[in-house]
Amino acid sequence: MANYSIFDIVGPIMIGPSSSHTAGASRIGFIASKLIRSKIENVNFYLHGSFAKTYRGHGTDKAVLAGVLGIKEDDERLRDAFNIADKMGVTYSFEEIDLGDVHPNTVKIVVELENKATVEVVGSSIGGGAIEIIEINNIKLSITGENPTLIAKHGSLKGLIAGFANVLNQNDYDIKYMSFYEGTSSSDGIIVVELDRFVTSEILDLIANSIDGIKDVFLI
Amino acid sequence: MSYNFSSGEELLIICEKEKKTIWEVMLLREVNMQRTSREEVIAKMMMSLDVMISSIETGANNSEKSISGLIGGEAKILEEYRQSGKALSGDMVMKSVINSMAVLEVNASMGKIVASPTAGSCGILPGSLVTIGIEKNMSTDEIVRGLFTASAIGYLFSKNATVSGAEGGCQAETGTAAAMAAAGLVEMMGGNPEQALSAASFTIKNVLGLVCDPIAGLVECPCQKRNALASANALISADMALAGIKTIIPFDEVVDAMYRVGKLISPTLRETALGGLAVTKTGRKITSIIYG
Numbered sequence: 001m002a003n004y005s006i007f008d009i010v011g012p013i014m015i016g017p018s019s020s021h022t023a024g025a026s027r028i029g030f031i032a033s034k035l036i037r038s039k040i041e042n043v044n045f046y047l048h049g050s051f052a053k054t055y056r057g058h059g060t061d062k063a064v065l066a067g068v069l070g071i072k073e074d075d076e077r078l079r080d081a082f083n084i085a086d087k088m089g090v091t092y093s094f095e096e097i098d099l100g101d102v103h104p105n106t107v108k109i110v111v112e113l114e115n116k117a118t119v120e121v122v123g124s125s126i127g128g129g130a131i132e133i134i135e136i137n138n139i140k141l142s143i144t145g146e147n148p149t150l151i152a153k154h155g156s157l158k159g160l161i162a163g164f165a166n167v168l169n170q171n172d173y174d175i176k177y178m179s180f181y182e183g184t185s186s187s188d189g190i191i192v193v194e195l196d197r198f199v200t201s202e203i204l205d206l207i208a209n210s211i212d213g214i215k216d217v218f219l220i
Numbered sequence: 221m222s223y224n225f226s227s228g229e230e231l232l233i234i235c236e237k238e239k240k241t242i243w244e245v246m247l248l249r250e251v252n253m254q255r256t257s258r259e260e261v262i263a264k265m266m267m268s269l270d271v272m273i274s275s276i277e278t279g280a281n282n283s284e285k286s287i288s289g290l291i292g293g294e295a296k297i298l299e300e301y302r303q304s305g306k307a308l309s310g311d312m313v314m315k316s317v318i319n320s321m322a323v324l325e326v327n328a329s330m331g332k333i334v335a336s337p338t339a340g341s342c343g344i345l346p347g348s349l350v351t352i353g354i355e356k357n358m359s360t361d362e363i364v365r366g367l368f369t370a371s372a373i374g375y376l377f378s379k380n381a382t383v384s385g386a387e388g389g390c391q392a393e394t395g396t397a398a399a400m401a402a403a404g405l406v407e408m409m410g411g412n413p414e415q416a417l418s419a420a421s422f423t424i425k426n427v428l429g430l431v432c433d434p435i436a437g438l439v440e441c442p443c444q445k446r447n448a449l450a451s452a453n454a455l456i457s458a459d460m461a462l463a464g465i466k467t468i469i470p471f472d473e474v475v476d477a478m479y480r481v482g483k484l485i486s487p488t489l490r491e492t493a494l495g496g497l498a499v500t501k502t503g504r505k506i507t508s509i510i511y512g
Contacts, residue, residue, distance in 0.1 A: 006250045007264060009374035009400075010336045010345070010367055013271050016327030017287070017439040019339045050437075057288050057438045057510060059330050079330035127384055128338065 012129050013074040020105050021051065021058035024125025026078060029067020031133055031145055032109050032121040034220040036068075039114040040090050043068055046097035049104035051125070061094050064107055073129070102134065139190050141181040147194040149220050150204075154191055156213040163211035164193055171203055223249040228376060228417050228471035235413040242403065242413050243368035246375070265364045268334045272323075272346035273354075275333050279322025286328035288510045290440040295322035309452070312355060316451040320347025324444040337374045337383040340390075340439050341397035343447035345370060348401040348454040353408060366404035373403045373420050380472070381479035385432035385491040388482025394443075394450040395430060395478065398423040401454035402461070411462050417471040419461035423453050424474050428481050431489035433496025436507040442497055 014023040045064055047055055055061050059079065066081035067073075069088065077084060085092055099106055103124035111119045122135035133143040136151070143149060154160055161178065168175055174196040181190045199207075199219060208217045221238070223245050225231040234245050250261050280299065285292035295318050301307060302314045309317070320343035327333045333342040349370060353363035374383065377396040382388040402419035411419075427450075435441045461467075467474070488495030497503050 003253055004375045004378055005254060006246060006261065006368065006371040006375075007268075009371040009378060010265070010268055011334060013268060013332065013334050014339065015330050016333050016339050016342065017330065019335050022330070023335070023339070053511075054437045057436055059287060062330070074332060076332055127386070129335065 008128075014129065015063070015073060015076065015078045018058045019129040020125045020127055021054060021060045022063045023073040023129040024105065024127075024131050025051070025060045025107065026063040026067040026071070026073040027129065027131045027145065028107060028121070028123030028125060028133065029064040029109065030070070030072060031067075031123065031131075031143070031220050032111060032119065033068050033070045035119050035121065035136065035151070035218050036111060036113065038117070040068070040088075040111055041114050042091045042112040043093075044110045044112075045092065045094045046099070046108040046110070047094060048097055048099040048102060048106040048108070051105045051107055052096040055094065060107075064109065065092055068109060068111065103132075106134075136190060139181050139183050141179070141190055141192060143192055143220070145220055147176055147196070148198040150193040150195065150199070150207065150217055151220060152191045152193070152207070152217040153215040154189055154213045155215050157189070158213060160191060160211065160213055163213070164191070164207070167203065167207055167210065168193075168195070168199075171199075173197065173199060173203075221248075222252050224253070225249070226379060228475070231372065231376070232413055232417065241369070241407055242372050242416055243365040243407055246368045246372040262361075262364060265367055266360060268336075269350065269360060269364055269367065271332055271334050272350050275323045275326045275331065275342070276319045276346050276351070278331055279324070279326040280319070282322065282325045282329070284329055286325065286438075286440050287330065288328075288436060288438050288440060290435065290438065290506065291328055291444050292325055294444065295319070295325060312352065313452050313455055315355065316348045316351050316455055317448040319351045320344055320447040320451040321444050323347060324439075324447050328438070328440045328444070336370075337378065337396055337400070338385070338393050340385055340443055341393045341447060341450065343444070344394060344397035344401050344450045344454065345404075347447065347451040348398075349404045349408070352405055352455070356408075358408065362408060366408040369407045369416060370400035370404035373416075374400045376472075377475055381475050382482060387490065388479065389430055389485045389490050390432040390446055391424070391427045391430040391478055392482050393432070394446045395424050395427045398427070398450035398454045398457070401451070402457040405454060405458040406461050409458070409462055414466070415461040418465065418467040419457045421467035421469065421471045421474040422457035422460055423450075424478050425467075425469070426453050426457070428478060429485070431485055431496050432491040433489055433498045434491065434493055435498050435503045436510045437491075437493040437498070438510075
C-alpha cells in the first residue's frame with residue numbers, strides 16, 4: 001500500500017483475534033459469497049499452511065464460514081457461524097490441504113449450490129486483514145477487493161474493453177484497473193474491472209445484457 | 221498543499237511551516253488523498269473510538285475464558301486489586317493496564333475490536349490514549365485528535381519499517397502501538413510535535429528486540445500482558461517528553477533501528493510459535509492440549 005489512509009493504521013474494525021487469521025479469512029469468504037446467486041447446500045473448506053495449523057484457536061473456521069454466509073468481518077454474529085449455518089440448513093467441513101506454492105494463510109472454498117452448480121474460490125490472507133483472491137473456478141487471477149470490483153465471465157474478448165468503457169464512462173464511473181485472465185481456452189475467461197465506486201444494480205444489469213460476450217457479471 | 225510526508229523530519233517541517241499540529245496535518249493529508257471532507261474523516265474515526273470504548277467496557281466486565289481457555293477475567297481481577305488501594309503502580313497506569321488487558325480479552329473471545337495498528341496490539345490505544353483522555357475529562361473530539369496523531373506515527377512505522385510481528389517481532393506491533401499512543405497523548409496534553417516524536421522514540425528504545433513468541437500461536441499469552449506493558453510504556457514515554465526530555469536519537473533513526481533489529485530477530489521468534497515462551501515445557505504442553 002503506497003498511500004496509507006488513516007484507517008489502514010487505526011482500523012479495521014473487526015472481530016478478533018487475528019487480522020490475518022480471522023478478519024482476512026472472513027473477507028475471503030465474503031468475496032466468495034458475492035459470487036453466489038442460489039441457495040448454498042454445502043461448503044467444503046480446505047485450509048493450507050498456517051491457516052491449517054491454527055484455525056481452531058484463531059476462529060478461522062468460523063470466520064471463513066461466516067463470510068461465505070454473507071457476514072462481514074466486523075459483525076458480531078461471526079462467532080455464531082456454526083449455529084447460523086446449522087439453522088440455514090447449510091452443511092460444512094474443514095480439512096487440511098497442501099496447496100503448494102501459495103501464501104501460508106490460504107484457503108480453498110468449494111461451495112455446492114442447490115442447482116448442483118459449484119463455485120470454487122482460492123484466497124490468501126496476506127497480513128493486516130488484506131487479502132488476495134488467487135483463483136476462481138480454476139482460473140488463476142488476482143483480486144484484492146480494495147476497490148469496488150466487477151468480475152465478469154466472458155466468452156469472447158472481442159469488443160469487451162470498448163463495451164465496458166462505454167457503459168461505465170457514459171454513467172460516470174472511473175475505471176481504476178482492468179485485468180484479463182484466460183480460462184482453459186481463449187474463448188472463455190474472466191475480466192476484472194476495478195472502479196472508483198460501486199455500480200447500481202441497474203448498471204450491473206446493463207453490463208450483463210448489453211455487452212456482447214459477457215456470460216455473467218458479479219460485483220464485489 | 222498535499223500535506224503528505226514520508227518521514228518524521230518531513231512531518232516536523234510541515235508542522236513548523238504551516239503552524240499546525242501533527243493531528244491536523246494527518247487529517248488534512250487524509251482529506252486531500254481520499255478526496256473527502258474533514259467531517260467525514262472525523263465521523264469515521266468516531267466510529268472506531270466508539271468500538272474502542274465498547275471493547276473496554278465489555279472486557280472490563282468479562283469473566284469468560286478465551287477460545288483456547290488461556291486468558292479471561294484478568295482485567296476484572298486487576299480492577300478489584302486496584303480498588304483495594306494496595307497497588308504499587310500509580311492509578312493512571314493501573315487503569316491503562318487494566319483496560320488494555322480487558323480489550324485483549326474481548327479480542328481473544330471473538331469480540332469486536334479496532335486493529336490499531338494490528339489486532340495483536342488492539343489493547344494499547346484504548347488502554348492508554350483513550351483511557352487517559354476519559355480520565356482527564358476530554359471531549360471525544362479531543363480524543364479523536366489524539367487518534368489522528370497516533371495514526372500519523374503508525375503510518376510512518378508502516379511505511380518505513382513494519383507493524384507485523386511476523387516481520388519485526390512484538391517490538392513492531394505493540395512497540396508501534398505504544399509509540400502511536402505516546403505521541404497522541406503528548407499532543408492531547410498540549411505538547412508540541414517535536415515532543416510527540418520524542419515520546420514515540422522513547423517507547424521504541426524501551427522495547428527494541430522484543431520478540432513475538434505467542435503460546436500455541438494464539439493472540440493470548442503473552443500478548444495480553446505485553447499490551448499492558450506497552451500501555452505503561454506509552455504513559456512513561458509521554459511523561460518524559462512532556463517534562464522536556466528530548467530524544468537523543470531522532471525518531472526516523474529509531475524507526476529504522478527497530479526495522480533492522482526486527483530483521484535480525486530469528487524467524488523462530490517472529491510469530492511462528494517456534495521459540496521463546498511458545499516452546500517452553502509448559503508452552504508445549506498447552507499447545508498439545510489446545511490442538512490435540
